[in-house]
Amino acid sequence: MIPRPALRIFLAGENEFYLAEDVMTDVEQHILGKDMTIENICNYLKDNN
DSSP: OOOOOOOOOEEEOSSOEEEOHHHHHHHHHHSOGGGOOHHHHHHHHHHTO
16 A cells, blocks of 8 residues: 555634645645645745745
């Protein structure tokens, strides 16, 4: 079995969560697949907001 990590970022609305497709696209364009860890994603999002 080959692991296939997938990036999913959800944001909270008033009564629901929604998939943040624009944020996910941005992260995927700036972080290489081999470097896509929770820590790297969080650091990228902190540095770019």
